[in-house]
Amino acid sequence: EIVLTQSPDTLSLSPGERATLSCRASQSVYTSLAWYQQRPGQAPRLLIHDASNRATGIPARFSGSGSGTDFTLTISSLEPEDSAVYYCQQRYNWPPITFGQGTRLEIK
Amino acid sequence: EMQLVESGGGMVQPGGSLRLSCAASGFTFRSYEMNWVRQAPGKGLEWVSYISSDGTTKYYADSVKGRFTVSRDNTKNSLFLQMTSLRADDTAVYSCARGNTVRLWGLGTPVAVSS
Numbered sequence: 746e747i748v749l750t751q752s753p754d755t756l757s758l759s760p761g762e763r764a765t766l767s768c769r770a771s772q773s774v775y776t777s778l779a780w781y782q783q784r785p786g787q788a789p790r791l792l793i794h795d796a797s798n799r800a801t802g803i804p805a806r807f808s809g810s811g812s813g814t815d816f817t818l819t820i821s822s823l824e825p826e827d828s829a830v831y832y833c834q835q836r837y838n839w840p841p842i843t844f845g846q847g848t849r850l851e852i853k
Numbered sequence: 854e855m856q857l858v859e860s861g862g863g864m865v866q867p868g869g870s871l872r873l874s875c876a877a878s879g880f881t882f883r884s885y886e887m888n889w890v891r892q893a894p895g896k897g898l899e900w901v902s903y904i905s906s907d908g909t910t911k912y913y914a915d916s917v918k919g920r921f922t923v924s925r926d927n928t929k930n931s932l933f934l935q936m937t938s939l940r941a942d943d944t945a946v947y948s949c950a951r952g953n954t955v956r957l958w959g960l961g962t963p964v965a966v967s968s
Contacts, residue, residue: 781898781955790958791955832898834954834955836953836954839953840903841912841915842888842903844898
């Protein structure tokens with residue numbers, strides 16, 4: 746089973762700042778990695794698929810990069826509505842599909 | 854509008870059973886692989902089960918293997934999860950999810966296993 750480890754667990758930043766979230770895989774997932782945003786009380790929303798492709802309707806301030814075992818989600822200029830938990834997920838070596846433990850992003 | 858709506862959750866005693874349903878609308882359900890994903894209170898996302906678009910291939914997380922059964926009825930645009938021998942650690946919100954890169958999620962149905 747591929748284990749995904751996200752860092753940091755929690756991030757607290759101000760509006761307009763840049764957020765950098767990391768996801769590390771226990772073995773290569775090539776580019777078969779997605780990022781999701783989950784706001785309180787809501788279903789997760791796909792942000793990035795295949796490591797670096799923004800999903801339909803996702804603002805350009807969200808970007809993904811990486812391949813192999815190391816991946817990054819960057820939010821270039823934080824908005825208050827970006828306060829959420831962010832999860833990475835791999836579908837390269839499955840089953841099982843696996844998720845990271847999540848990074849909680851707080852906007853001050 | 855594309856939508857997934859889960860139902861069938863509730864409170865059950867340890868060892869009990871529940872059958873969850875997921876009603877799909879707004880897209881061609883029979884064309885898509887589907888998954889069940891759960892989220893325990895205050896915890897992250899955990900994949901539970903997968904079923905292929907035609908229902909012939911099924912996979913399960915080790916934690917539920919032998920206790921849960923996934924199925925679908927493409928004539929009724931519906932996905933199911935039969936859960937038996939429920940344990941306290943099965944307590945979670947169960948959501949259906951379209952595809953292995955999930956572009957569509959339901960809001961989920963809560964399952965609480967407690968005596």
